Amino acid sequence: MALSNEAYEALQAIVGERNVTRDPAILDGYALQMLVELVRPNCGHYMPRAGAIVMPGSTEEVQAIVKAANKYNFGVKPHGTGWYHWASPMYDPGTRYGDEKDTVQLDMRRMNSIEIDEKNGIAIVGPYVIHAQLHAEAIKRGWSCNIIGAGSSCSVVAAACAYSGIGAGTMWMGGNAENVLGMEWVTPSGEIVRNGSLGSGDGWFCGEGPGPSVRGIMRGTLGSRGGMGVYTKCAVRLAHWPGSTDWNVQGTVPAYRLPLDKTFRVYTVAVPTWDAWTDLYYKIYDNEIGYTLHRQYNLAGAELAPAFWLMYTDPTKQLSDLPAMLDEPGMAELTEEMRISLQIVMAGRSEADAELQDKVLDKILEEVGGWKVEKYCTQDMAEFTNMYMNRLGHKEINYVYAGNYIGSWMQAGTPDWVKGYIPVAAAGYERDYRNGLLVQAGGDSMMGTVGAYPGGGIMGLEQFVSYDGADHESTAAAWYHMDDAVEDAKTINYPPGKEALYIEMRYTDEQAFDKWSKSKQPWTYVFQREIRKRYDPNYVGDRQYNWIPEEWERGEKHASTPIMPGPGRPQPAPEGYPTI
Amino acid sequence: MALEDYRADAMRCNRCSYCKWIPQDRIKSWEFAKGCPSVDYRHFHAYSGGGRLVAGLSLTDGRSEITDELIDVVFECTLCGSCDVSCKVCRYDMHPLSGAKEFRHYLVDKGAVPAAYPGIIAKLRDTGNMAGAPQAKRADWAEGMGIKKLGVDTDKAEVLFHAGCLYSFNPALRNVVQSSARVLAKGGLDFAIDGDERCCGGKAYDMGYRDDFAAAAKANLEKWAAAGVKTVVSPCATCFWTFKRLYPTVAGDDYGIEILHTTQVADRLIKEGKLKPTKRVPMKVTYQDPCHLGRQGEDYVPWHGEEKKIFGQAVVYDPPRPRYNGAFGVYEPPRDVLKAIPGVELVEMERNKEAAWCCGGGGAVPQAYPDFADFTASKRLDEAQSTGAEAIATACSSCNRILGNAKAADGGTMKAIDVLELLEQSL
Numbered sequence A: 001m002a003l004s005n006e007a008y009e010a011l012q013a014i015v016g017e018r019n020v021t022r023d024p025a026i027l028d029g030y031a032l033q034m035l036v037e038l039v040r041p042n043c044g045h046y047m048p049r050a051g052a053i054v055m056p057g058s059t060e061e062v063q064a065i066v067k068a069a070n071k072y073n074f075g076v077k078p079h080g081t082g083w084y085h086w087a088s089p090m091y092d093p094g095t096r097y098g099d100e101k102d103t104v105q106l107d108m109r110r111m112n113s114i115e116i117d118e119k120n121g122i123a124i125v126g127p128y129v130i131h132a133q134l135h136a137e138a139i140k141r142g143w144s145c146n147i148i149g150a151g152s153s154c155s156v157v158a159a160a161c162a163y164s165g166i167g168a169g170t171m172w173m174g175g176n177a178e179n180v181l182g183m184e185w186v187t188p189s190g191e192i193v194r195n196g197s198l199g200s201g202d203g204w205f206c207g208e209g210p211g212p213s214v215r216g217i218m219r220g221t222l223g224s225r226g227g228m229g230v231y232t233k234c235a236v237r238l239a240h241w242p243g244s245t246d247w248n249v250q251g252t253v254p255a256y257r258l259p260l261d262k263t264f265r266v267y268t269v270a271v272p273t274w275d276a277w278t279d280l281y282y283k284i285y286d287n288e289i290g291y292t293l294h295r296q297y298n299l300a301g302a303e304l305a306p307a308f309w310l311m312y313t314d315p316t317k318q319l320s321d322l323p324a325m326l327d328e329p330g331m332a333e334l335t336e337e338m339r340i341s342l343q344i345v346m347a348g349r350s351e352a353d354a355e356l357q358d359k360v361l362d363k364i365l366e367e368v369g370g371w372k373v374e375k376y377c378t379q380d381m382a383e384f385t386n387m388y389m390n391r392l393g394h395k396e397i398n399y400v401y402a403g404n405y406i407g408s409w410m411q412a413g414t415p416d417w418v419k420g421y422i423p424v425a426a427a428g429y430e431r432d433y434r435n436g437l438l439v440q441a442g443g444d445s446m447m448g449t450v451g452a453y454p455g456g457g458i459m460g461l462e463q464f465v466s467y468d469g470a471d472h473e474s475t476a477a478a479w480y481h482m483d484d485a486v487e488d489a490k491t492i493n494y495p496p497g498k499e500a501l502y503i504e505m506r507y508t509d510e511q512a513f514d515k516w517s518k519s520k521q522p523w524t525y526v527f528q529r530e531i532r533k534r535y536d537p538n539y540v541g542d543r544q545y546n547w548i549p550e551e552w553e554r555g556e557k558h559a560s561t562p563i564m565p566g567p568g569r570p571q572p573a574p575e576g577y578p579t580i
Numbered sequence B: 001m002a003l004e005d006y007r008a009d010a011m012r013c014n015r016c017s018y019c020k021w022i023p024q025d026r027i028k029s030w031e032f033a034k035g036c037p038s039v040d041y042r043h044f045h046a047y048s049g050g051g052r053l054v055a056g057l058s059l060t061d062g063r064s065e066i067t068d069e070l071i072d073v074v075f076e077c078t079l080c081g082s083c084d085v086s087c088k089v090c091r092y093d094m095h096p097l098s099g100a101k102e103f104r105h106y107l108v109d110k111g112a113v114p115a116a117y118p119g120i121i122a123k124l125r126d127t128g129n130m131a132g133a134p135q136a137k138r139a140d141w142a143e144g145m146g147i148k149k150l151g152v153d154t155d156k157a158e159v160l161f162h163a164g165c166l167y168s169f170n171p172a173l174r175n176v177v178q179s180s181a182r183v184l185a186k187g188g189l190d191f192a193i194d195g196d197e198r199c200c201g202g203k204a205y206d207m208g209y210r211d212d213f214a215a216a217a218k219a220n221l222e223k224w225a226a227a228g229v230k231t232v233v234s235p236c237a238t239c240f241w242t243f244k245r246l247y248p249t250v251a252g253d254d255y256g257i258e259i260l261h262t263t264q265v266a267d268r269l270i271k272e273g274k275l276k277p278t279k280r281v282p283m284k285v286t287y288q289d290p291c292h293l294g295r296q297g298e299d300y301v302p303w304h305g306e307e308k309k310i311f312g313q314a315v316v317y318d319p320p321r322p323r324y325n326g327a328f329g330v331y332e333p334p335r336d337v338l339k340a341i342p343g344v345e346l347v348e349m350e351r352n353k354e355a356a357w358c359c360g361g362g363g364a365v366p367q368a369y370p371d372f373a374d375f376t377a378s379k380r381l382d383e384a385q386s387t388g389a390e391a392i393a394t395a396c397s398s399c400n401r402i403l404g405n406a407k408a409a410d411g412g413t414m415k416a417i418d419v420l421e422l423l424e425q426s427l
């Protein structure tokens, strides 16, 4: 149902004419999203287009917009920086929402206040404060913050309250979801709820009380992904920063350096086998070393990464120099040396602590048969890694090869469990890139955090599969790579990985149910149904807040619309097709 | 290139929004994290480097049409290039700034431009300058200074001093151009000016009027050839950039003319001992990197190539394409001049060099969107004030004019002064 003029005028009255638009070209700026071509019919480039974009300036304006949505029957979808297609409205045509519902996207840009309680290490941020801003303000005061793996350009509120929240610093600093110390929430029916200690008027210091703890409601399983109201503010816990309060950035684009304080150590370490790799992880957890840890550089692919980062850190070089660099003397040896490696930044509370951590790491490496990769531990590379890992300001490099990538696999679990899928994931990627339609970066282009929970224990590796979204054939190859990855996982009895989340987007909710109903539904979806009934009776939120209707639980099927048309499957590589 | 040629960029843009900020690593505070004046002013994604690419995709896909709002999207941008620098921190295959310029050209072709533009272009066509001032007054600023004039005192000049339209006709800026010329002469530089100097055409290019730019370029190139000009020196960053980066596209790969900014020449003369700043000029100054001198002031590298793929799908260019990512802009010469002046204390703004915030004067914005220009300048003044500087030194006519007239958020103003004006005080 198209947004009525009456509804549009109501929005104008709430936020002012300047802060609302329905110009199609501007709307499309919100419809184009990363990975869009893998989840839209025929690899199209646009998510469903909103009926209008609105920029609220305050919690009260958000509340008024949501109330208008209930009155005029449109949907509301909040949008942080929009670095994921979850920020686009998803309503199923002809399903339980009635007709395709027009949605208003709320671009939260104008709500970007930041307040830091320096004494208590708490930051209170509006929805458009990005991690880099919070990090910068925190560093000045001797604090730091967990920056999610998507990097410093993402909204803190989105990462803390609406989706995931894991990053390279999570093992030390906690995930963003755990770090929430209170939040302000405009529910889909237009109430304002303040949770944790804030709800009882005691300020922002505890997310669970005294006062209402509605964290579970707001987070849901992976996060409510904009389907359950709008978070207008939240408080997050900061982490201690034992480095200089002067963010002493050096050098120029693209690869800035951060000199190491005396309390810091930065290494790229490697091990000979995946068994040694799991031991390395467990020993890091047990000994509680490491400030930020990531298997980071391997995103460029085990065959290309060693040369890639040497190219990247030289401002006179570019991607086209990479083939020649691969042939440089010593590069083949370096590639072998770093095949199974990770990056670690250690921060001591004192110089003595840093020295101790150094000794502990050396001992661990000795025990697991590992080593420091000398070429990547020079002062220059250490300074680059120090910057990269502490700020996570280069995440767009995930897209460096061809502008798009799909992160497949990424099933999270213990290192031993993750180890179980690595060879299968690598072989599947190699098989799928043989025809040259995906970037050939070496079978293992797996990257991921060392610890996804405080203290470690759980982690995951994501396979970086780059494709060219401007090339239909290449996009089609990525489309089918996702299906193949699910099939590959089945062969070793692993559940589907991250790709399943995207594949699900190609289905209506009904189709997804038909497909997944063969497996047990998580109880969370049942709880979330009840939550939805209470807080969103008019379906103001979209289907990204997962829940299952009662009929589904009884196994009753719904009339299905045809599954989203995909591209034709690309031809497999002919026998003997050359790869790197 | 055509707008269609940027469709691949749009499809390869994944909406990371880096183009809205200074490079992420350089962010040191909440306030001065912002890099794009356009999106900071209008907020909608379309007003960012990436957003404009998508708007172009949408238009060429037939999903949207040219509207008044779209005209604003395309022209309410200072073309400062901050988006381009930040995007290229991680990407070798994206060109948001040239995409934005192409969009303007596309709309000019369709006759869809801001209301102010046709009048400005008509003036350029009538008078040969952007101000629409009588061309006879072009060299008035040099009267009585004893500077050689091409066509009057001499027919030949190896070194040509090009003042630029704003410096030539704006009385408030006259002292800058005069100082610049005096300083260079004092350093022993033998140069002439053109009494009938014509607009460089850079502004017309930025406005999207490529034919007018090409006409201006051809006229100047012919004159320079006839006069045997080997080096052109300009105190205006936009003229410098136009001659350096745009003229070779008209002249061809054997362009061969050395283009220098006055700060580069002064720096050279100081380092060669030909200029000796000795008098104390006790002043705390900060420096505004002009976009056309700084991040867009990198050397032109001829390139005629095409996209190709390696490792299956990785996008590169054959031969390698110049990056123009701001790494090698003209940043140090003006700073070195300032540092050479006894008594001058240079204090940097947080956003400097490749991460500098635009003054608001670029992209023909003051002419079409004066409120936006004022907003941008005001933000810059806030930052300049935060350094505790008394004055803001710069090296561009647009920066000088707009910052000199701007008001900070607290209503405060600041003296804008050219680097060479300051240098002259110390000689």
Ligand SMILES: Cc1cc2nc3c(=O)[nH]c(=O)nc-3n(C[C@H](O)[C@H](O)[C@H](O)COP(=O)(O)OP(=O)(O)OC[C@H]3O[C@@H](n4cnc5c(N)ncnc54)[C@H](O)[C@@H]3O)c2cc1C
Pocket: A034, A077, A078, A079, A080, A081, A082, A083, A084, A085, A086, A087, A088, A108, A127, A148, A149, A150, A151, A153, A154, A155, A156, A157, A158, A159, A160, A162, A163, A164, A165, A166, A167, A224, A225, A226, A227, A229, A230, A231, A232, A395, A398, A544
């Ligand atoms: C390359 C890449 C790598 C990633 N890696 C990681 C990772 O390692 N760890 C991790 O945690 N995440 C990761 N993500 C996911 C992504 O970072 C998160 O979705 C993050 O929250 C994005 O921030 P954003 O500001 O762009 O949010 P958006 O994309 O704008 O929004 C994310 C979701 O939150 C909702 N939302 C946003 N703001 C609000 C609000 N104020 N109220 C209610 N709902 C809101 C949106 O509707 C949307 O569903 C990755 C994403 C990308 C693109």
Ligand code: SF4
Pocket: A396, B012, B013, B014, B015, B016, B017, B018, B019, B020, B049, B050, B051, B053, B086, B087, B091, B094, B096
């Ligand atoms: S233009 Fe570049 S920086 Fe901007 S969103 Fe697109 S990829 Fe990111």
Ligand code: SF4
Pocket: B019, B035, B036, B037, B038, B039, B047, B048, B049, B077, B078, B079, B080, B081, B082, B083, B084, B097, B100, B358
């Ligand atoms: S050129 Fe400058 S004003 Fe224009 S979009 Fe890029 S950063 Fe923004």
